Amino acid sequence: xxxxxxxxxxxxxxxxxxxxxxxxxxxxxxxxxxxxxxxxxxxxxxxxxxxxxxxxxxxxxxxxxxxxxxxxxxxxxxxxxxxxxxxxxxxxxxxxxxxxxxxxxxxxxxxxxxxxxxxxxxxxxxxxxxxxxxxxxxxxxxxxxxxxxxxxxxxxxxxxxxxxxxxxxxxxxxxxxxxxxxxxxxxxxxxxxxxxxxxxxxxxxxxxxxxxxxxxxxxxxxxxxxxxxxxxxxxx
Amino acid sequence: xxxxxxxxxxxxxxxxxxxxxxxxxxxxxxxxxxxxxxxxxxxxxxxxxxxxxxxxxxxxxxxxxxxxxxxxxxxxxxxxxxxxxxxxxxxxxxxxxxxxxxxxxxxxxxxxxxxxxxxxxxxxxxxxxxxxxxxxxxxxxxxxxxxxxxxxxxxxxxxxxxxxxxxxxxxxxxxxxxxxxxxxxxxxxxxxxxxxxxxxxxxxxxxxxxxxxxxxxxxxxxxxxxxxxxxxxxxx
Numbered sequence: 001x002x003x004x005x006x007x008x009x010x011x012x013x014x015x016x017x018x019x020x021x022x023x024x025x026x027x028x029x030x031x032x033x034x035x036x037x038x039x040x041x042x043x044x045x046x047x048x049x050x051x052x053x054x055x056x057x058x059x060x061x062x063x064x065x066x067x068x069x070x071x072x073x074x075x076x077x078x079x080x081x082x083x084x085x086x087x088x089x090x091x092x093x094x095x096x097x098x099x100x101x102x103x104x105x106x107x108x109x110x111x112x113x114x115x116x117x118x119x120x121x122x123x124x125x126x127x128x129x130x131x132x133x134x135x136x137x138x139x140x141x142x143x144x145x146x147x148x149x150x151x152x153x154x155x156x157x158x159x160x161x162x163x164x165x166x167x168x169x170x171x172x173x174x175x176x177x178x179x180x181x182x183x184x185x186x187x188x189x190x191x192x193x194x195x196x197x198x199x200x201x202x203x204x205x206x207x208x209x210x211x212x213x214x215x216x217x218x219x220x221x222x223x224x225x226x227x228x229x230x231x232x233x234x235x236x
Numbered sequence: 237x238x239x240x241x242x243x244x245x246x247x248x249x250x251x252x253x254x255x256x257x258x259x260x261x262x263x264x265x266x267x268x269x270x271x272x273x274x275x276x277x278x279x280x281x282x283x284x285x286x287x288x289x290x291x292x293x294x295x296x297x298x299x300x301x302x303x304x305x306x307x308x309x310x311x312x313x314x315x316x317x318x319x320x321x322x323x324x325x326x327x328x329x330x331x332x333x334x335x336x337x338x339x340x341x342x343x344x345x346x347x348x349x350x351x352x353x354x355x356x357x358x359x360x361x362x363x364x365x366x367x368x369x370x371x372x373x374x375x376x377x378x379x380x381x382x383x384x385x386x387x388x389x390x391x392x393x394x395x396x397x398x399x400x401x402x403x404x405x406x407x408x409x410x411x412x413x414x415x416x417x418x419x420x421x422x423x424x425x426x427x428x429x430x431x432x433x434x435x436x437x438x439x440x441x442x443x444x445x446x447x448x449x450x451x452x453x454x455x456x457x458x459x460x461x462x463x464x465x466x467x468x469x470x471x472x
Contacts, residue, residue, distance in 0.1 A: 153403055169387055
C-alpha cells in the first residue's frame, strides 16, 4: 500500500481552486427530524463548520442542497449571520447528479475539491495538500488504512477478509476541473459512490494521499457527539 | 447486512465472564518512544482506561504484555495507585500467541471477552451486551458499517469496491470459554488478525452485534488526541 500513496508535497500558495460541497441525505439514519447537515454542533449547524474549512481557497464555494432545503438553509445563514461566501444550487436524485449540478454551476478553474457536507472535521492543510497534488497530477483523494479487521457480508453470511488489502476513502476528492467536467459529461448521472470510482470507471488512474482519522463522515448520532467534542476542542 | 446482525438483547445481570486484554504492539507507528498502550491520556496510561471498562465483570481480568514491558507496567500501576484487580501474563510473538497465553492463564469460566489494549473507548454496556449474546449463542463480535468508500490496493494499483458488502470488526470478541480454548488448542498460534477469523477458519459461525463508532483502535498519534478528548469529556 505505501507504494500507492503519494509522499507529502511541498505546499505552495495560490492553488487556483474551487469547491463543491454536496449535501444529499435526508438524515433518517440519525433518527432526527432534520437532515444531519443542519443538526446543531455547539449551537451552530454542522454545515457551517464544513464550509468554514474551505473558506481559505481562492475560488468559489458551491453548496449543493436538495431543493426542499434551500429556504431553510438561507434562514439558518441569516439567523446566525453566517459569513462564508458561497452559492447554493439545487441537487438531484443521486449524489452523482448533485455533484454534476455543482460542477456545472462553477466558473472554470484549475482544480476542484468535491466534498461531503457531513465531513466537518477535515483540516484546511489536508484540503490544501490534496489540491496541490491534483494540480500537479490531475487528481488526488484522501485515504486511511482500515485499522479494524474486516468482514465481507452477504444476506445471511459473513466472512473475514484481509484488511491490509483495503483503504477507506474520504473527501475532499480533488480533480483537474476540465477532466472531471469531461467525465461527468460522458457518464451523465450514473450512480457512483464517489468521484474517484467514476473517474476510475472511465480509465483514469487515481492518486492516493494519506487522509485524517478524524475526518469522519457524520452518519450516526454518536458521530455528531464526537464531531461536537472535536470542534469545541479545536475552537480558536 | 441487517440480516446478519443480532437485535439488541435484554441485558441480564451476572453473566459469568472473564476478560483477556491483549497489548502487543511496539507503538512504532505512533512515532513515540514508548508503546502506545502506555502513552498518557490526561496524565494516566491509556491502558488504565481500557482495564477500567472491564472492572464491572464478575470474573478475572488477564492482561497480556510483552515480557519486556511487565516491570514498566508494574511501576506505572504503583506510581498511579491503579486499583483495578488484574493478573499480568507474558505474551508471545504474535497476537494469536498472546491471546492463547492469556486464555491459558484464566480459571475456567462461562464466557471470555478478548479485547485490544488500545481500545479504551469501548462502553461497559457494549461489553455486557456482547457477553450476553456469547452466553446465549456461543460467540459475539462487534461490527460497524464501513461509512467511507473503500478501495482494494495492491503493490502499484488500487480499485474501488462496494463498501456495503463490508463491515469493520472491533473488540471485545466474546466466546464460550470452552469453545475458544478448544479452537486455540487445535490451531496452536497460527497468525489470525482476530479471534473471529480463527473461529471461522475452524468452521464456527460468528454472531455480529452492532459496535460503537467511538470504539476506535488507537493506532496513530491523532487517535490518541481523539481518545483523550473523549475520555476527558466522559469523565464522571
